[in-house]
Amino acid sequence: MIKQEVLKRWTSDEWRRWWIEPKRDGYRLIYHKGQFLSRTGKPFHNLDHIAAELSQLPGWTFDGELYGKNWEEAANARRSKNGVNNELNYAVFDIMSDDDWCGQMCAEPLEQRRLRLLAMINGRLIPMKYVHVMSHFEATRYESFVIAHKSHLQYGCDGTVLKLRDSLYEFKRTKTWLKVKPVETFDCLVVGMKEGIGKYKGMLGALQLVDADAAELLEQSEWVTTWCSGMTDEQRRSWWGQDGKGIIGKIIEVSARGVHKSGRLIEPRFVRIREDK
Numbered sequence: 001m002i003k004q005e006v007l008k009r010w011t012s013d014e015w016r017r018w019w020i021e022p023k024r025d026g027y028r029l030i031y032h033k034g035q036f037l038s039r040t041g042k043p044f045h046n047l048d049h050i051a052a053e054l055s056q057l058p059g060w061t062f063d064g065e066l067y068g069k070n071w072e073e074a075a076n077a078r079r080s081k082n083g084v085n086n087e088l089n090y091a092v093f094d095i096m097s098d099d100d101w102c103g104q105m106c107a108e109p110l111e112q113r114r115l116r117l118l119a120m121i122n123g124r125l126i127p128m129k130y131v132h133v134m135s136h137f138e139a140t141r142y143e144s145f146v147i148a149h150k151s152h153l154q155y156g157c158d159g160t161v162l163k164l165r166d167s168l169y170e171f172k173r174t175k176t177w178l179k180v181k182p183v184e185t186f187d188c189l190v191v192g193m194k195e196g197i198g199k200y201k202g203m204l205g206a207l208q209l210v211d212a213d214a215a216e217l218l219e220q221s222e223w224v225t226t227w228c229s230g231m232t233d234e235q236r237r238s239w240w241g242q243d244g245k246g247i248i249g250k251i252i253e254v255s256a257r258g259v260h261k262s263g264r265l266i267e268p269r270f271v272r273i274r275e276d277k
Contacts, residue, residue, distance in 0.1 A: 001178070001179045001180065001181060002162070002178040002179070002180060004142075004180065007142055007145060007180070008142050010142065012140045012141060015138075015139050015140050015141060015142075015144075015145070016138065016140060017164060017165060017166075018138075018139075018162045018163060018164055018165065018178075019110070019136040019137070019138060019162070019163045019165055020136060020137055020138070020139055020145060020148050020160060020161075020162060021093060021134050021135065021136045021160070021161045021162075021163060022134070022135065022152040022155070022157040022160060022161075023065075023152070023157055023158040023159040023160055023161045023179060023180075023181070024065045024067040024091055024134075024157050024158060025067065025070070025071045025156060025157060025158040026065045026066045026067030026068070026071065026074040026091075026158075027044070027065065027066045027067075027074045027075065027077070028063070028064070028065055028066075029044055029063075029064065029065070029066045029090070030061065030062070030063055030101075031050075031051070031054050031061065031062040031063075031064070031090070032061045032098065032101055033061075033098060034051055034055060035051075036050075036051070036066070036077075044066065044077045045077055046076070046077045046088075047066070047077055047088065047090075049086055049088075049129075049130055050066075050088065050089070050090045050130045050131060053128045053129065053130055053131045054090075054131060057120055057121075059097060059098055060095055060096070060097060060098065060120070061095070061096050061097070061098050061100070061101035062090075062092045062094070062095055063092070063093060063094035063095070063169075064090050064091050064092035064093050064094070064134065065090070065091045065093070065134070066088055066089075066090055067088070067089055067090075067091060068087050068088045068089070069087060073087060073088065074088060086130075088130070089130050089131070089132070090130060090131045090132075091132060091133075091134045092117060092121065092131060092132070092133055092134065093117075093133070093134040093136075094110075094113055094114075094117070094169060095113055095116055095117045095120070096108070096113065096169060100169075104171045106168060106169040107168065108168070108169075109165070109166045109167065109168060110163060110164065110165055110166065110167050110168075110169075111165050111166065113169070114133075114136070117133055118133055121133050136163075145160070148160065149180060153182060158181060158257075159179060159180050159181035159182065160179070160180045160181075161177060161178065161179055161180070162177070162178040162179075162180065163176065163177050163178075164176040164177075181257055181267075182257060182258075183255045183256070183257065184255070184256060184257070184258060185253055185254065185255050185256075185271065186211065186253070186254050186255075186256060186265060186268075187211075187212040187213075187251055187252070187253060187254075187274060188209035188210060188211055188212055188226070188228075188251070188252055188253075188254050188265075188268075189209065189210050189211075189212050189215040189249070189250075189251055190207050190208070190209060190244075190247050190248050190249065190250050190251075190252055191208050191209065191210055191215075191223075191225065191248070191249075192207070192208030192225075192244075192248065193205075193206065193207050193208060193239065193240070193244055193247070193248065194206055194208070194227070195240065196236065200236060202240070203233070203236040203237050203240045204231060204235070204236040204237075204239050204240040205229070205236075206227040206228060206229050207227065207228050207229075207231070207247065207252070207270065208225050208226070208227055209225060209226045209227070209228055209252070209254065209265070209268065210223045210224065210225050210226075211224075212251050224262065224263035224264055225264075226264045226265045226268055227268075228254055228265070228268035228269060228270055229268075229269060229270065230255075230268075230269030230270040230271070231270050235247075235270075247273070250273050250274075251273070251274040252270060252271070252272065252273050252274060253271040253272050253273075253274055254268045254269065254270060254271060255268070255269050255271050256268040256269070
């Protein structure tokens with residue numbers, strides 16, 4: 001993510017290099033040869049109605065956001081294999097050939113890819129019902145961005161994405177696509193931890209948290225806990241190697257997009273230990 005304090009310093013010329021898109025509150029999915037996959041390769045189900053429309057465009061791989069009335073509705077497409085949910089839609093924001101996807105190399109810049117996408121989907125005589133191209137616009141100053149960002153949030157989006165217009169498609173996290181999301185901070189008590197996976201195996205993977213006020217006021221059986229990441233590699237190695245000494249039982253500051261109706265924090269990330277508490 002990029003902080004708005006940085007965007008405030010951009011010049012008009014810098015703004016013109018970027019496109020602004022809404023970030024829907026859903027799941028980013030790749031459609032490739034009839035199958036929907038997350039960025040980590042997990043399959044999503046119940047999307048035959050969307051796949052039927054995209055199958056009319058053979059030879060192409062699409063990148064986009066699966067969304068419904070809320071985030072939970074999109075998440076259910078991963079959890080369950082039963083039944084098609086016709087309330088789910090697919091907002092496509094990128095395209096490449098199947099060969100480019102398989103070879104993990106695409107030489108076309110974003111502007112060209114978007115023109116192709118618009119021609120193939122928006123240019124159809126019979127519009128698709130469940131698939132559409134993600135909208136985008138240009139800004140020349142920070143104030144224009146703020147108006148768009150507020151509009152995205154009011155519409156129920158997750159935030160805003162800035163994309164470098166001449167950027168190539170990258171098959172990993174990239175600095176040419178920048179997210180801007182609303183963030184709040186919370187004080188939480190660290191009550192547990194678990195080992196990481198992949199590059200974090202043998203280190204701390206996540207901290208288990210409970211709201212600091214809830215920890216004081218409620219019985220432990222009533223706690224709603226959340227797992228958070230965002231620690232540095234040094235912190236992960238140190239705290240895991242010491243079995244949590246120096247972190248479990250501490251009050252920490254956590255940034256998150258808000259609180260889910262379940263009581264859990266949404267996308268929490270470690271900020272710092274509150275040594276004053």
